[in-house]
Amino acid sequence: MDERVPRDFETLRATILERRQSLPKRIAQIAAYALDNPDDIAFGTAASIAASAGVQPSTLIRFAQQLGFDGFTSLQLVFRERLRERNSSYDERLAALRAKAEEGAGHRAIFDGFVAAASTSLNDISGRLNEDHFEDAIALLAKAETIYVLAKRRSYPVASYIAYALGKLKIRNQLIESAAGLNAEMIGFASPRDAVIAISFSPYAPAAIEEARVISEQGVPIVAITDSSFSPLAQFAKVWFEVAEADFAGFRSLSATMALAMALTVAVGEKRSDSSRKRKA
């Protein structure tokens, strides 16, 4: 008997999808129902599930048996396990995954780790965002003529996404990145009527800090996204946000920073279109 019983939901899902074609009508019907309503399978009784799926309880059991389980009960365990997994707190999972990855537990653990790190970061920031700072930052950026976006190295992807989004929203912006070393000149054009979004995390890229210093001395207001109040960026900034990103395998997640950056960008876009509408009226 080659019949290997799926022990986790993903394997089960894959097995079902694979055999989909070769299943008899009623069995296929319940297979579809199972993938669409996994929660119902986890909690329902054989009778209730069968009724919801429009089949007989016995069909449900045959379905389980075809998959190699010895009955509905063992099939149900897989669906229950799935719910447990999902709900176990992300922090715990992250710790476990880090340990797993340390001892070389395969590549899947690495993937799970990055997902968990991202989720943890998002969880964290959603409770932490200071709404007043957020409004201040939006106000400040909304009235800028040009928004300069400043970030190096690890933070650079965020800056490039901000620049992309600002462009889409038709907000004049300038990404300070030039590989050709023209940053000094670029910065020179910035005036107090402009504004800067600066992003930097420990270890702070010296170039980013230096450029932030210069630009703030020109009187250009800075909105900073950084990781602590001790950050050198914080002292140059008019408004700053503290974002704690979880890391995995030495690389920090960017998900919380990205979410904040996008929210800022879109909110600024919205505020601008609001006020231009008012001006016309």
Place this chain on the structure above:
Amino acid sequence: MDERVPRDFETLRATILERRQSLPKRIAQIAAYALDNPDDIAFGTAASIAASAGVQPSTLIRFAQQLGFDGFTSLQLVFRERLRERNSSYDERLAALRAKAEEGAGHRAIFDGFVAAASTSLNDISGRLNEDHFEDAIALLAKAETIYVLAKRRSYPVASYIAYALGKLKIRNQLIESAAGLNAEMIGFASPRDAVIAISFSPYAPAAIEEARVISEQGVPIVAITDSSFSPLAQFAKVWFEVAEADFAGFRSLSATMALAMALTVAVGEKRSDSSRKRKA
């Protein structure tokens, strides 16, 4: 009888904590267990839970009755409902937030929306990742001499983070981005001993697709991250991943793509150091 039965987990929890003092010893024991191990209550049988908590099944029922339920079964429903809520909530919340933001419900809603979109995407991908494809992609990339990273526009931030991480891991890589229009030359150097990570989502940037086509015709294997099997990228790729990112306010999250990209990168780094260690031994 003022006895109002708690219908949701939070009320239940509050009720238990409130009465904690006045509960008899064994009942208090199971009350503590219930709050510490809510999942066990949701999934277990009266007998198994009682055993884990070190009491008799009858005590468990008395506990339920003291809280106003008519038996263990009705108490258990509350614990089960809690698990369901948790899982379904992100999609629903996202829909609600979208509606809120539509009707102009302030900037906080925009932020929440982006966080929810990111969380949804992560949730989704963590269940969907095809492990075989993942391993194939890692194997393919690990043996490449140079890894080319190809992405335009919205996907570009991901590419730049990959390039950053590959650099940190001392893996030779080349970001195909050149604003100076030297892409054709850059691509020309790629050989079948190299590999490409290509990222593109609908609407696919024509330049990205075209470059992927050219480079695959040179026999360079491509690992693609895209959004559906109909993606033009998929046809050029040796291995491809489907990532469904939720969007908010017209901007899609990058969190799932980022997590996958980072996992790929780190896994490749790990595989390389493994095999070089073997070679030395």
Place this chain on the structure above:
DNA sequence: TATGGATTGGAATTATTATTTCATATTACC
């Protein structure tokens, strides 16, 4: 320290639920 009330343990009972069985229907193949 005796007494009544509350609490608890453990087994008996009842209810619920999964599984099996068998008759019937459907399908695929000759």
Place this chain on the structure above:
DNA sequence: GGTAATATGAAATAATAATTCCAATCCATA
């Protein structure tokens, strides 16, 4: 179109689990 194999429905049965009940124990109070 007939026949065997397969699939399905429905009810009977077996298993499992919740609940109840009663005796034993504990605890507070007089």
